[in-house]
Amino acid sequence: MSLVRVHNFAVSLDGFGTGAGQSLEAPFGHAQHRLMQWFFGTRTFQSMHGEGDGGSTGVDDAFARQWGPGIGVEIMGRNKFGPQRGPWTDEEWQGWWGDEPPFRTPVFVLTHHPRPVLELKGGNTFHFIDADPAQALAMAKEAAGDLDVRIGGGPSTVRQFLAADLVDHLHVVVVPIVLGRGERLWDSLESLEQRFTIEATTSPSGVTHLVFDRR
């Protein structure tokens, strides 16, 4: 049975999954790179970015590398795709990831403003769809075949899929910083823990990995 998975989703102690003020220059807003610092040090990240065999291979990397295997489709929110809001004024924008993004699968981007399919190298085909979580998941599962579907973020997208009880596996990385503003992951998810078993693991980098598996 194919699963719906979330990986490497970092939040601050106060539960923000991204900072305030996202822009072209600041994809994570005022959080800058602080939520993802633990990830940059891993071999998983460094090999995704062509830096060879560098990077740590400890617990952060062990979690980070779960991200890819078995995934057939990613669903992401529009704010993960880019900083534009409202109707597209610049369809030249192809995401943050250059001409060969790291997903290597079809990607469904949730937006109230559909636009034509965008095909980039390496199997990265972006579909822009106006759909609720259940509808989007049905489309994604069809495209994924027997493989799993990853919910890629940002916070409001992950939160909506959790609220709709569509997530089977959730990996959250709690980073010991207090952001104060931005977009919260946990809002409106009261008693979420009742639907999951939860395991916590700390890392020498200072973060805590939380793994939620559907009961």
Next chain:
Amino acid sequence: MSLVRVHNFAVSLDGFGTGAGQSLEAPFGHAQHRLMQWFFGTRTFQSMHGEGDGGSTGVDDAFARQWGPGIGVEIMGRNKFGPQRGPWTDEEWQGWWGDEPPFRTPVFVLTHHPRPVLELKGGNTFHFIDADPAQALAMAKEAAGDLDVRIGGGPSTVRQFLAADLVDHLHVVVVPIVLGRGERLWDSLESLEQRFTIEATTSPSGVTHLVFDRR
């Protein structure tokens, strides 16, 4: 040099240090006992409540027992003392802890409605003072002599002392539940981490202990 310490302060994943709807029957509101379940299992808790040598002696207990030694005074917010709000309508109320509370030191209760000193057994003398954090701390330090001062909670009291940069040691226990409502610890504390070194330790009970020490 005497320190200002916070111990055994539990928060949910979404940062709530207490639930919504505190009352005589529900000191933690809708959170009930879920934030303190990790503590009830420890030998520290069980020996405080006369249950002898029962309870765990692992990492939860190792953290829990730091609570007492070296403390000369506790400062608490009024909502930790009891569920009444506004002018005291019932001065018979002597706190949640019976006639011999576990503090065994002077206790300063922050309130806009001072009332006479309340002396209970075991050195538990409650002073009700209308003071800001710095003023309260000055009074507490004088009463504590060379010993440390503990900030006992609730969330808004701890938050105010953190905001005023008056805390030297902060032990927070992150409990893997999503409360959704209540009183948040981390609000208005953006960039708090810059003033502390932070270490995280998980426990078999499922909680994560965070220790903040002033840099």
